[in-house]
Amino acid sequence: MRRHRDxxxxxxxxxxxxxxxxxxxxxGNTVDIEKVRDTAAQFRFVKCAETNRYLCSSSGxxxxxxxxxxxxxxxxxxxxxxxxxHLKTFxxxxxxxxxxxxxxxxxxxxxxxxxTTLDKDNGTDKAIDIIAGAIGRTAYLEPLTPMEMxxxxxxAVIGGGVSGxxxxxELANQGYKVFMVERRPSIGxxxxxxxxxxxxxxxxxxxxxxxxxxxxxxxxxxxxxxxEIAAIDGxxxxxxxxxxxxxxxxxxxxxxxxxxxAKVCPVEVxxxxxxxxxxxxxxxxxxxxxxxxxxxxxxxxxxxxxxxxKACKHGAINPRDQAxxxxxxxxxxxxxxxxxxxxxxxxTQYSFGAHPNVVTNLxxxxxxxxxxxxxxDRKTPRKxxxxxxxxxxxxxxxxxxxxxxxxxxxxxEAVLLRELVPNLETWIFYTDLRAAGKGYEEFYARxxxxxxxxxxGRVAEVVPVSGDELMVRAEDTLLGVQLEKDFDLVVLCxxxxxxxxxGELAExxxxxxxxxxFLLERHYKLRPVDSQNDGVFLSGCCLGPKDVRESVVxxxxxxxxxxxxxxxxxxxxxxxxxxxxxxxxxxxGKCVDVCPTRAIELLPSGATVKSISCAGCGLCVxxxxxxxxxxxxxxxxxxxxxxxxxxxxxxxxxxxxxxAFAEGTSAYTACDLVGLARQQYPTNVRVIKVPSVGRLHAxxxxxxxxxxxxxxxxIEGEGTFLGEGRFRAHVNEIRKVITSKGIESLRVxxxxxxxxxxxxxxxxxxxxxxxxxxxxxxPSDARSKIKQVAVAR
Amino acid sequence: xxxxKEVIGRAMMDSAFFDEVRKTPGGEKLASCIQCGIxxxxxxxxxxxxxxxxxxxxxxxxxxxxxALSTPSIWTCVFCRACTVRCPQxxxxxxxxxxxxxxxxxxxxxxxxxxxLKFHESFWKILRANGRLNTFSLYTRVAGMQExxxxxxxxxxxxxxxxxxxxxxxxxxxxxxxxxxxxxxxxEEASPR
Numbered sequence: 001m002r003r004h005r006d007x008x009x010x011x012x013x014x015x016x017x018x019x020x021x022x023x024x025x026x027x028g029n030t031v032d033i034e035k036v037r038d039t040a041a042q043f044r045f046v047k048c049a050e051t052n053r054y055l056c057s058s059s060g061x062x063x064x065x066x067x068x069x070x071x072x073x074x075x076x077x078x079x080x081x082x083x084x085x086h087l088k089t090f091x092x093x094x095x096x097x098x099x100x101x102x103x104x105x106x107x108x109x110x111x112x113x114x115x116t117t118l119d120k121d122n123g124t125d126k127a128i129d130i131i132a133g134a135i136g137r138t139a140y141l142e143p144l145t146p147m148e149m150x151x152x153x154x155x156a157v158i159g160g161g162v163s164g165x166x167x168x169x170e171l172a173n174q175g176y177k178v179f180m181v182e183r184r185p186s187i188g189x190x191x192x193x194x195x196x197x198x199x200x201x202x203x204x205x206x207x208x209x210x211x212x213x214x215x216x217x218x219x220x221x222x223x224x225x226x227x228e229i230a231a232i233d234g235x236x237x238x239x240x241x242x243x244x245x246x247x248x249x250x251x252x253x254x255x256x257x258x259x260x261x262a263k264v265c266p267v268e269v270x271x272x273x274x275x276x277x278x279x280x281x282x283x284x285x286x287x288x289x290x291x292x293x294x295x296x297x298x299x300x301x302x303x304x305x306x307x308x309x310k311a312c313k314h315g316a317i318n319p320r321d322q323a324x325x326x327x328x329x330x331x332x333x334x335x336x337x338x339x340x341x342x343x344x345x346x347x348t349q350y351s352f353g354a355h356p357n358v359v360t361n362l363x364x365x366x367x368x369x370x371x372x373x374x375x376x377d378r379k380t381p382r383k384x385x386x387x388x389x390x391x392x393x394x395x396x397x398x399x400x401x402x403x404x405x406x407x408x409x410x411x412x413e414a415v416l417l418r419e420l421v422p423n424l425e426t427w428i429f430y431t432d433l434r435a436a437g438k439g440y441e442e443f444y445a446r447x448x449x450x451x452x453x454x455x456x457g458r459v460a461e462v463v464p465v466s467g468d469e470l471m472v473r474a475e476d477t478l479l480g481v482q483l484e485k486d487f488d489l490v491v492l493c494x495x496x497x498x499x500x501x502x503g504e505l506a507e508x509x510x511x512x513x514x515x516x517x518f519l520l521e522r523h524y525k526l527r528p529v530d531s532q533n534d535g536v537f538l539s540g541c542c543l544g545p546k547d548v549r550e551s552v553v554x555x556x557x558x559x560x561x562x563x564x565x566x567x568x569x570x571x572x573x574x575x576x577x578x579x580x581x582x583x584x585x586x587x588x589g590k591c592v593d594v595c596p597t598r599a600i601e602l603l604p605s606g607a608t609v610k611s612i613s614c615a616g617c618g619l620c621v622x623x624x625x626x627x628x629x630x631x632x633x634x635x636x637x638x639x640x641x642x643x644x645x646x647x648x649x650x651x652x653x654x655x656x657x658x659x660a661f662a663e664g665t666s667a668y669t670a671c672d673l674v675g676l677a678r679q680q681y682p683t684n685v686r687v688i689k690v691p692s693v694g695r696l697h698a699x700x701x702x703x704x705x706x707x708x709x710x711x712x713x714x715i716e717g718e719g720t721f722l723g724e725g726r727f728r729a730h731v732n733e734i735r736k737v738i739t740s741k742g743i744e745s746l747r748v749x750x751x752x753x754x755x756x757x758x759x760x761x762x763x764x765x766x767x768x769x770x771x772x773x774x775x776x777x778x779p780s781d782a783r784s785k786i787k788q789v790a791v792a793r
Numbered sequence: 794x795x796x797x798k799e800v801i802g803r804a805m806m807d808s809a810f811f812d813e814v815r816k817t818p819g820g821e822k823l824a825s826c827i828q829c830g831i832x833x834x835x836x837x838x839x840x841x842x843x844x845x846x847x848x849x850x851x852x853x854x855x856x857x858x859x860x861a862l863s864t865p866s867i868w869t870c871v872f873c874r875a876c877t878v879r880c881p882q883x884x885x886x887x888x889x890x891x892x893x894x895x896x897x898x899x900x901x902x903x904x905x906x907x908x909x910l911k912f913h914e915s916f917w918k919i920l921r922a923n924g925r926l927n928t929f930s931l932y933t934r935v936a937g938m939q940e941x942x943x944x945x946x947x948x949x950x951x952x953x954x955x956x957x958x959x960x961x962x963x964x965x966x967x968x969x970x971x972x973x974x975x976x977x978x979x980x981e982e983a984s985p986r
Contacts, residue, residue, distance in 0.1 A: 349835075393827065393881055394881035395882060395883060396880060396881055396882070396883045397881070398881070431829040456830070457830035457831075457833075458829035458830055458831040458834065460833075460834030461834070473834055474831075474834040475830035475831075475847065477829070480833075480847075480848055482834060482836075
């Protein structure tokens with residue numbers, strides 16, 4: 001049956017238990033679990049092999065527990081879902097039975113096997129290979145202990161909108177020191193601009209301004225306005241942020257907010273807080289309730305006449321104020337950078353910018369605050385139309401997603417204006433009216449009863465007909481007729497976009513951006529406010545369009561996530577770090593040069609790894625000419641044993657056999673998502689997780705080829721330590737060695753992917769398999785020729 | 794708006810028709826239509842037609858092939874492309890109408906007595922015969938006797954200005970016409986639709 005591979009363990013034979021999960025029918029329907037068990041039972045070191053319907057259930061866990069006792073198991077292989085799902089569950093379980101958690105290995109039989117095929121025979125063969133790889137690796141696993149590091153208990157909150165404010169207050173009230181960093185001169189964000197909030201019609205600033213004041217006065221919050229993040233360093237528990245502050249030219253502590261300076265200022269410009277519906281001076285208070293309640297000088301527009309200095313009785317104006325930088329230390333970072341709105345002038349058919357009576361709904365919010373008028377002649381409007389989905393749900397000219405808040409905002413504005421203006425006509429043109437939320441549908445019903453007209457049809461065009469009037473043309477899709485109606489105010493509801501600079505911030509913080517441009521959460525359902533980076537949490541509209549209530553919910557969630565990271569006072573660091581075998585090291589320094597986190601130092605005794613800084617990427621391993629550096633939990637023998645198992649296990653030969661090395665975070669997650677989306681690809685492809693493609697040496701590929709592989713794919717995530725250029729260079733280096741051994745270059749394929757691009761992997765697997773089918777299996781003489789080369793050191 | 798209403802039964806729906814249209818030019822993104830109506834709101838020619846563009850797409854989505862091909866509405870499109878420029882899903886509606894017309898011709902599912910259809914047929918007949926359009930001949934083929942009689946004053950004015958001619962303009966190289974029609978025929982036969 002199965003050839004017994006000599007795994008050459010130096011110590012006593014490890015006692016391995018193999019547990020296989022049906023996951024209901026999720027795995028069992030396309031993988032013959034019993035057959036996999038029977039095969040696995042015959043592998044060397046395997047003392048028991050069991051199956052269960054749901055291993056993660058309490059009865060499944062009981063089974064593992066009792067078998068560990070019964071057979072005196074020392075190591076455990078679990079064949080079930082992705083380790084991203086349940087590795088912690090099984091590690092905790094085995095740990096409670098005295099097995100070191102790093103002696104537990106998971107074989108991904110669901111996301112990367114059973115969910116990607118409907119062919120049970122081939123699915124079973126693939127599962128056997130995956131299990132063989134896991135068993136091979138497990139024989140070489142080493143017990144490891146996570147390191148503990150004391151954390152800094154400060155928190156940096158980036159963004160002072162309602163989300164950032166609520167997160168800050170929640171943490172400050174729990175006793176954490178909070179640095180609040182806001183780019184604008186005042187905190188408050190977009191909520192400060194709103195008239196009232198739906199569906200309760202609470203006055204927006206009335207409920208927000210107490211929070212603004214509390215933030216300013218809180219002893220545990222240090223408020224820094226006019227300030228941005230210049231640089232960030234470190235990792236969870238110990239971040240160091242460099243902040244750069246733009247000059248305000250007004251001393252916040254001396255300014256009383258009397259406004260004498262603005263009275264004498266000769267410069268008038270459009271007011272950005274008022275969405276350019278009003279004008280302000282070059283020295284100004286952003287809005288009456290601004291926090292800090294201090295004037296600010298608009299550097300761009302100021303003519304430096306300094307009349308304001310004479311007018312200020314408190315000596316608060318400092319013409320020599322300069323930009324400055326400041327360093328802060330924090331254990332965690334909360335990103336709450338919010339949104340900006342789509343520029344509707346891109347859609348020329350809506351006449352925004354071409355006719356004064358076409359406004360955005362943020363402008364309308366300001367009109368409601370100051371008294372409603374139509375801009376053309378400042379008279380009260382009589383007929384208002386709302387145009388929904390301006391740039392939303394529009395994959396051609398705008399954003400493909402629904403901006404979520406516009407429907408309810410338009411309904412709210414219509415209801416408010418009907419109260420303010422008697423006999424007002426209010427028409428809302430919608431694509432689909434989305435009122436999902438507590439009390440929202442009821443509010444929509446109320447608006448209908450109040451007399452708001454709803455027309456189902458996306459507006460085709462807004463045509464100026466006279467100085468005041470505009471004609472709105474749309475199809476009433478419920479009747480199937482074209483409808484034309486005149487209005488004297490047309491309100492566009494533009495799409496919600498991530499705030500400008502979100503991409504740059506993401507790059508600085510090592511966060512991922514989704515295909516919609518918003519920041520990406522760690523897990524869509526279960527870790528909705530965690531980022532890809534431990535210790536950085538995400539809150540509010542930086543994650544996607546949402547309203548005030550949801551932004552606050554997320555703020556409180558991030559506060560809780562932050563507290564559970566910092567509350568213990570220590571963070572555990574993964575023990576998966578590089579280490580130097582010092583008697584082999586000849587201090588050539590090659591590892592020092594490639595290390596992306598500068599974690600390796602060259603001491604007189606040789607290279608030394610600073611464990612705290614080491615990211616565990618493994619880029620240093622293949623560059624060492626003396627094989628003197630290795631990576632814990634992805635050691636050379638572990639990797640070689642896994643390759644051997646995956647490449648050569650099944651009796652019934654799969655041809656062509658393809659091994660895909662996937663970088664452990666993004667690329668491996670993307671491979672999981674292919675399965676989660678139930679996208680099929682040939683079972684010929686078997687995935688092996690590696691810390692990074694940069695961890696691989698040509699000898700790993702040669703080992704795969706010599707032991708049965710016909711093709712190798714290497715997938716690296718984007719945004720990892722192995723950037724585009726180094727990735728290409730590294731792959732070319734490997735390719736050169738492979739071709740020198742007589743293997744066609746076509747048999748090696750390398751690509752980079754982001755998590756949201758996962759769908760492309762299925763087609764990569766498909767086309768590469770087809771290419772290998774055309775090329776045929778690796779000739780046996782080529783295989784035997786490289787066999788001598790590819791022996792593990 | 795269609796005047797007569799009827800129950801659409803399962804027997805009338807043919808998902809194979811939907812799949813077929815999806816494979817034709819203009820049908821690529823058809824399935825992603827969200828029925829927002831911006832096409833029909835922008836359409837300059839479908840006012841008063843049996844179905845507007847959004848409704849034609851809905852007919853295809855439901856697999857109502859007979860209705861979609863035999864309606865005169867698919868012959869009203871003048872390729873102004875206002876719908877496509879604005880369509881949030883990037884559906885090429887004029888191209889889709891063209892594909893539907895070709896399918897209708899191949900299946901003989903043409904509407905009876907439709908002015909737009911008559912225009913298209915006459916247009917191509919004249920063009921295939923002469924390689925150039927004769928506007929006078931085209932008009933007389935499409936318009937009825939009464940209409941022609943009524944528009945004689947306008948016709949005379951146009952004639953004086955040289956906007957209408959009785960004579961068909963001639964091609965510089967008439968011998969190329971047959972090879973052109975042959976190429977068109979060959980490519981039509983080679984294409985899957």
